Amino acid sequence: MNIKSEVxxxxxxxxxxxxxxxxxxxxxxxxxxxxxxxxxRNFSSRIKxxxxxxxxxxxKDPVYNASERFELILAFDxxxxxxxxxxxxxxxxxxxxxKTVKIDQITIxxxxxxxxxxxxxxxxxxxxxxxxxxxxxGAACALFDQxxxxxxxxxREQFAKKGEAIVExxxxxxxxxxEFLQELMDTRFPLEKQPQSGQRLFLSGNDAISIGAVLGGxxxxxxxxxxPASDILENLVQMxxxxxxxAVQTEDELAAIAMVIGAGYAGTRAMTAxxxxxxxxxxxxxxxxxxxxxxIVIVDTQRGGPSSGMATKIEQSDLHAMIxxxxxxxxxxxxxxxxxxxxxxxxxxxxxLAEKYQCPVFVASDLVLxxxxxxxxxxxxxxxxxxxxxxxxxxxxxxxxxxxRVYKRFAITDDGITARSIPGxxxxxxxxxxxxxxPTGHPSENPANRVAQMSKRARKLQCVPMNDAIKYExxxxxxxxxxxxxxxxGAIREARLWxxxxxxxxxxxxxxxxxxxxxxxISQYTEKAKTIIVVEQNSTGQLANLLKQHISIHAKLHPCLxxxxxxxxxxxxxxxxxxxx
Amino acid sequence: xxxxxxxRMDITPNWCPGCGDFSVLAAIQKAAVNLNIEPENFVLQSGxxxxxxxxxxxxxxxxxxxxxxxxxxAQGVKLANRDLTVVCAGGDGDGFGIGGNHFVHAARRNIxxxxxxxxxxxxxxxKGQMSPTSPKGFLTKSSPEGNPESPISPLQLAxxxxxxxxxxGFSGDIKHITSLIEQGIRHKGFAFINIFSPCVTxxxxxxxxxxxxxxxxxxxxxxxDSTDRTMAxxxxxxxxxxxxxxxxxxxxxxxxxxxxxxxxxxxxxNQDLQLSADQVQNLLQRYM
Numbered sequence: 001m002n003i004k005s006e007v008x009x010x011x012x013x014x015x016x017x018x019x020x021x022x023x024x025x026x027x028x029x030x031x032x033x034x035x036x037x038x039x040x041r042n043f044s045s046r047i048k049x050x051x052x053x054x055x056x057x058x059x060k061d062p063v064y065n066a067s068e069r070f071e072l073i074l075a076f077d078x079x080x081x082x083x084x085x086x087x088x089x090x091x092x093x094x095x096x097x098x099k100t101v102k103i104d105q106i107t108i109x110x111x112x113x114x115x116x117x118x119x120x121x122x123x124x125x126x127x128x129x130x131x132x133x134x135x136x137x138g139a140a141c142a143l144f145d146q147x148x149x150x151x152x153x154x155x156r157e158q159f160a161k162k163g164e165a166i167v168e169x170x171x172x173x174x175x176x177x178x179e180f181l182q183e184l185m186d187t188r189f190p191l192e193k194q195p196q197s198g199q200r201l202f203l204s205g206n207d208a209i210s211i212g213a214v215l216g217g218x219x220x221x222x223x224x225x226x227x228p229a230s231d232i233l234e235n236l237v238q239m240x241x242x243x244x245x246x247a248v249q250t251e252d253e254l255a256a257i258a259m260v261i262g263a264g265y266a267g268t269r270a271m272t273a274x275x276x277x278x279x280x281x282x283x284x285x286x287x288x289x290x291x292x293x294x295x296i297v298i299v300d301t302q303r304g305g306p307s308s309g310m311a312t313k314i315e316q317s318d319l320h321a322m323i324x325x326x327x328x329x330x331x332x333x334x335x336x337x338x339x340x341x342x343x344x345x346x347x348x349x350x351x352x353l354a355e356k357y358q359c360p361v362f363v364a365s366d367l368v369l370x371x372x373x374x375x376x377x378x379x380x381x382x383x384x385x386x387x388x389x390x391x392x393x394x395x396x397x398x399x400x401x402x403x404x405r406v407y408k409r410f411a412i413t414d415d416g417i418t419a420r421s422i423p424g425x426x427x428x429x430x431x432x433x434x435x436x437x438x439p440t441g442h443p444s445e446n447p448a449n450r451v452a453q454m455s456k457r458a459r460k461l462q463c464v465p466m467n468d469a470i471k472y473e474x475x476x477x478x479x480x481x482x483x484x485x486x487x488x489x490g491a492i493r494e495a496r497l498w499x500x501x502x503x504x505x506x507x508x509x510x511x512x513x514x515x516x517x518x519x520x521x522i523s524q525y526t527e528k529a530k531t532i533i534v535v536e537q538n539s540t541g542q543l544a545n546l547l548k549q550h551i552s553i554h555a556k557l558h559p560c561l562x563x564x565x566x567x568x569x570x571x572x573x574x575x576x577x578x579x580x581x
Numbered sequence: 582x583x584x585x586x587x588x589r590m591d592i593t594p595n596w597c598p599g600c601g602d603f604s605v606l607a608a609i610q611k612a613a614v615n616l617n618i619e620p621e622n623f624v625l626q627s628g629x630x631x632x633x634x635x636x637x638x639x640x641x642x643x644x645x646x647x648x649x650x651x652x653x654x655a656q657g658v659k660l661a662n663r664d665l666t667v668v669c670a671g672g673d674g675d676g677f678g679i680g681g682n683h684f685v686h687a688a689r690r691n692i693x694x695x696x697x698x699x700x701x702x703x704x705x706x707x708k709g710q711m712s713p714t715s716p717k718g719f720l721t722k723s724s725p726e727g728n729p730e731s732p733i734s735p736l737q738l739a740x741x742x743x744x745x746x747x748x749x750g751f752s753g754d755i756k757h758i759t760s761l762i763e764q765g766i767r768h769k770g771f772a773f774i775n776i777f778s779p780c781v782t783x784x785x786x787x788x789x790x791x792x793x794x795x796x797x798x799x800x801x802x803x804x805x806d807s808t809d810r811t812m813a814x815x816x817x818x819x820x821x822x823x824x825x826x827x828x829x830x831x832x833x834x835x836x837x838x839x840x841x842x843x844x845x846x847x848x849x850x851n852q853d854l855q856l857s858a859d860q861v862q863n864l865l866q867r868y869m
Binding site: 199200201202203207211214215216217219220222239241242243244245246248250251252254255256258259260261262263264265266267268269270284285288292378383384388405406422423424425426427428429430431432433434435441442443 | 590591592619620621622624626634636637640641642643644645646647649650653654655656657658659660661662664665682683685686840841842843846847849850851852854855856858860861863864865868869
């Protein structure tokens with residue numbers, strides 16, 4: 001039998017049927033068997049009903065994106081087959097539930113096996129139809145030739161709260177699915193055995209962002225429910241009280257960011273998390289944070305826009321809103337994580353930058369990064385290295401010696417950064433306002449002061465360190481250069497590896513800080529490249545335009561754009577490249 | 582011990598001579614001194630408009646924020662550090678028009694801040710347009726044929742939003758508003774104080790004389806019970822809102838105490854942010 005270094009499966013059914021729990025348990029168990037996982041959830045803006053599916057990629061080596069091809073489809077509805085059978089490998093298997101799938105109504109393509117597997121009936125026999133998901137887990141486990149033992153632990157953890165009887169029943173369902181598959185067929189997709197590894201996490205970008213926030217000293221979060229950012233609010237409502245903090249749900253996004261500005265001003269590390277329409281509503285406040293030099297962190301889990309757009313679909317189209325959004329010109333920093341590990345570590349970094357440069361810091365996530373789950377190696381995180389840097393704060397002793405009645409919070413300095421005083425600090429009183437102001441924060445329309453204050457705020461960003469502002473992978477002197485940001489990292493990486501295998505000299509710059517743009521760092525690679533392909537999930541090429549604004553690469557730059565709401569695949573990138581080169 | 586001098590800022594307000602906001606500024610400063618609050622522990626947020634400029638006219642931690650959002654900013658400050666005295670001030674357009682949503686929610690949240698609205702029934706800084714408290718038929722630059730809309734009743738709105746302290750005063754009686762502000766600051770919960778603060782330039786109807794002649798003083802009504810919400814609602818109805826004094830007050834748990842795990846804890850702004858190895862382990866546990 002052909003041993004595989006990776007396999008993928010798709011579980012599909014009606015939304016609300018617990019499709020994701022199949023993936024959860026498979027992922028948990030396989031993760032403990034040492035495999036790397038990537039789980040992508042395709043869902044709609046509704047609670048129950050409508051098709052939804054979960055893609056799970058299981059690899060011996062790290063995986064950063066969903067696979068384009070599956071070995072197995074577990075189908076609880078027609079769409080799972082109709083939409084995805086073309087993605088099955090030749091020799092792939094569909095296990096469908098005859099209770100909900102009328103197979104004679106579907107044309108099955110050649111070269112694959114579709115087999116009725118009575119998930120619902122078997123579950124019903126064991127006491128509850130809901131357990132059909134666990135029967136499916138057992139079947140997948142057998143098909144991938146995995147020992148069943150480790151699944152027991154995963155099931156136990158999933159259902160422990162519901163009592164021993166429920167745990168036992170669900171374990172029986174897994175066992176039954178496992179046995180039935182073994183009797184049913186000989187086909188297997190055995191995975192190469194993986195030695196036990198170091199400690200790992202399996203979590204979504206939103207989970208990582210939430211953890212990263214707490215690690216980074218965030219003690220206040222205000223948010224308004226919005227897809228796909230709500231998990232962050234829900235996570236932090238639970239997590240923060242354990243670390244002396246609090247998360248509150250506000251009446252709207254306007255209140256959320258305004259509260260964050262208040263808390264940031266009062267000396268707490270504070271953040272909000274939102275998407276699309278929320279970012280639009282927050283624009284005015286971004287200007288206030290910029291003008292008052294208040295540290296705040298904003299997570300934007302980008303989704304399809306404009307307006308309500310496509311709330312449950314990927315897009316990377318808020319670059320302009322993050323980089324230049326708000327009226328007038330206000331400083332800000334925009335970080336762009338591309339893996340769950342980076343999502344976690346960018347949060348402490350964002351809080352440090354916000355306090356150091358006293359400005360809003362965006363963390364530009366996107367729907368795929370925020371909602372997909374990935375394996376994360378603890379050893380790579382080096383959480384013990386996280387440092388908290390509170391930036392320039394004026395000391396009590398300095399204030400005590402000062403002859404000023406009002407603290408010069410906005411005194412002009414060489415690097416543009418003035419030490420903050422925090423409410424409660426004696427003799428630190430001052431005024432902050434969105435109106436142009438002098439050193440004490442009181443309104444001023446004096447032309448010279450205006451220029452001095454605008455320049456001061458702009459100057460701060462010139463000092464932002466550029467280390468880790470990009471990551472580069474591939475051949476050092478690449479002729480073909482792929483550039484992207486955010487969750488497309490996995491697809492670009494896989495496309496690069498395929499093209500390299502074919503002998504192409506390909507490199508990959510992934511931009512990790514979108515503003516201020518690390519133009520010099522990117523230029524090192526663009527200068528040598530003959531063809532530059534900017535991969536992004538929007539319709540106007542926002543990153544491509546940004547690069548053109550800073551680097552003279554117009555003639556050799558080709559935007560590879562996708563804005564249909566579906567994550568870009570490696571083969572879409574390679575076909576785009578092949579047409580060009 | 583803080584003195585009035587400590588609270589003074591050597592900046593001349595840009596308000597018109599005779600503006601009602603001068604009295605509100607003086608009353609806030611006097612109330613803070615009477616309550617012996619040190620200026621460094623006093624944070625004043627303000628919105629946008631003539632009255633919004635108030636945050637720059639006293640020497641505290643002053644925050645001039647966004648049009649309509651000062652209450653939200655104020656709540657963030659209070660949540661971060663509950664030891665601070667947080668007072669928020671602005672106009673009727675700021676608080677009931679563009680910021681109306683935050684007013685309702687701050688009230689029901691019962692966060693421990695004092696919200697002072699300088700209500701002049703007009704937009705002054707933009708030179709005389711109708712506001713959410715302008716009466717029906719009111720003639721302004723944006724309603725030359727008379728205001729086609731009915732005004733909101735700030736007091737009844739606050740009552741229905743479950744505000745735990747509601748008072749109203751008039752700029753012409755500085756002693757009275759000082760007392761209301763003191764009571765509002767002492768009240769543990771959301772305190773709303775609406776102050777009729779005449780615009781001498783753009784509002785020729787609701788003048789000092791108008792209020793002197795028409796406002797009903799609750800102190801003159803020995804039967805009035807400010808703990809009775811129904812009575813409060815009726816009183817506002819009967820007086821068409823032209824009433825001054827403590828309208829309603831009820832002790833109710835403040836927001837910070839109501840938050841899970843927050844009561845009696847160290848302020849957010851005062852914490853050691855570096856986590857121990859055990860804390861990190863606990864944070865990650867559910868994802869292992």
